[in-house]
Amino acid sequence: MMDFAIFWDWLSFAVRWLHVITGIAWIGSSFYFVALDLGLRQRPGLPAGAFGEEWQVHGGGFYHIQKYLVAPAEMPEHLTWFKWESYATWLSGFAMLCVVYYAGADLFLIDPNVLPMSVPVGILLSLATIGVGWVVYDLLCRSPLGKSDTGLMLVLYGVLVFIAWGLTHLFTGRAAFLHLGAITATIMSANVFMVIIPNQKIVVADLIAGRKPDPKYGKIAKQRSLHNNYLTLPVLFLMLSNHYPLAFATEFNWVIASLVFIIGVLIRHYFNSVHARKGNPTWTWLGAAVLFVIIIWLSTAPKVLTGEPKASAAAEVYIASAHFPAVRDTVLGRCSMCHTQEPVYEGIYHAPKGVMLDTDAAIAEHAREIYLQAGRSHAMPPANVTQISDKERALLVAWFEGAGK
Template sequence: MNDFALFWEWLSFGMRWLHVVTAIAWIGSSFYFVALDLGLHKRPGLPEGAYGEEWQVHGGGFYHVQKYLVAPAHMPEHLTWFKWEAYTTWMTGFAMLAIVYYAGAELFLIDPNVLDVSAPVAIGISIASLAVGWIVYDLLCRSPLGMNDTRLMLVLFVVLVFMSWGYTQLFTGRAALLHLGAFTATIMSANVFMIIIPNQKVVVADLIAGRKPDPKYGRIAKTRSLHNNYLTLPVLFLMLSNHYPLAFATQFNWVIAVLVFLMGVVIRHYFNTVHARKGNPTWTWLIAAILFVVIMWLSTVPKVLTGEDRAAAGAEPFLASAHFEAVRDTVMGRCSMCHAAEPAWEGIHMAPKSVRLDTDETIAAHAREIYLQAGRSHAMPPGNLTGVTPDERALIVAWFEEARGN
């Protein structure tokens, strides 16, 4: 059993590493081509069908790149396709979803206080949401809304807002933000697999057959590529969020996710504008900074905003010794079955992240982690399996802040 647990842990680590590697390859090539496309120069004397060109220097050499808006007159002998980066990123990401959230559904996916369902039902909801998300998105793009990029983007933003809130009504906070990232990444990958690459293959087939390609295929592919460009940064945040409980395990986690999408839009607007040589809109960084400060505030804002007593946020100090005795009882009763030298929880064979909370000394040593994971947020225990009460969480907050002199 211990050997299997070790194997599963290394499988998770290895798959996560592969996912990061392929994501870097995909995002890197995507950002490069967007910047290249925006920076193209038009000049007299370009080859027939060429839209623009760009001279670049890198790695001790010069590159001369020309773009054909539809296609060149003849099929080139060597043609490099950029597609496997997107495919492998999605496949490894879904593998991570299965390894961590499906195999560990009771710990990481299901919160009975949110939606009390069995593991198979929760997994089914998860998979269905990804598939339905792509179908809805694709239908919107093919509808009359798709003729206007701005109007379409606004409608898609409303969809993302709804999904940000909806996922928090289905899964744990950790799983909700992760699924929002997977939902968006599925749309991005499907854009490549279902639209961009097939459209490019139609153009190639026309060239081989001696036909003049229809420019609509390139136009549609460019629109989907533009969507991917603006969605990339929020997806990265959402994929990282599961390591930061102040993002995923707080009361306003879905609002935080919505604001992250807005941050991604303004940041990409800055780079896209600069790459297109249309100015230097530094105001976008101020907007992004303000949004991030709002996110920080929302992660710890007193719950009085929703009508809950301010004391629940742990604002009132207590004597440290009294706090510690009560906190120790809470931690020993709610956390130490996993965070111990010999965990008693089924399926846990060693203390998660080697954090032991089974003595006074180890509890005090990990005060900050307890405060963030179980006091200021609801990250621990996963899915609140051991039933930590709001009063116990408030006591943890009061204990830590009193000890720190806050």
């Protein structure tokens, strides 16, 4: 039991780290190519078929880049494909979903106070929401509505708002935000895998066969790339939100998530405009700041945090342990001054990460986290501010490992 819990925690860390690495690679290349595309200049004398060019300097050298909207007259000998960053980011993200939310469904995915369901049903519902999200998006893009970039994006935003609201009625607030991010990230990665790269391969095949490529494939890929550009920042917020219960565990969490998408669009509009040399729309930052203030108000005005679920059958085992009375006294004395509805520790106004440790059920539900954070490691309390002793840490270890057996 002990070895498995430690292994699983390190596995979770490794998958998170991999997801961050691949995400940086994907987002970095995406942001670069968007900036490059918007900064292209046209001039007389460009090669036939070239749309524009850009001179750049970096790392002590100069780069001369030219873009062809359809394709060059001849297929180049060496061609770099930017796709693996996207695929690896999605795969590592899905692995993290499995390790954290599916394996820990009772704690992180399912809230009986929101919608009672079994773990298998919760996992199937999770997979369904991610898959249906992509199907709805793709159908809208392929519909007549897809001919209008502005109209399509407005409808898609309405769909995202509905999804945000719906997810908060299916899962925990934390899982709802994570799934909204997962659905959006799936759309972005599927755009690359299902549309952008296949369209580019059609163009390459036409070139090799000596045929003139159809420009419609480039136009379709361009639209999907534009969507990915504007969705990136909201996805980052949603993926980081699980550290901030004021975002995901409040009454108006779905409204907060909806406003985050607008903030992301405003910020990307600023950078896109600057890169395209179309002015310096600083008003976008003011708009983003105003919306962020509204988000702060929405998170604190109701002051209704989602409650912890009743003790599960697994938690009852930890409560029944002979060590539990002493463990409860230790946790209440060393942890609950912060991990409670109204923290009394100076400078702490909300329970860190929304974790409450002020009832028997809450302590038992978080047995594994207490074991890892305060028993096997000294991560909690931070800097040991409550002076938990080695004897008390040993008690937490004995409690968890004994009940697990």
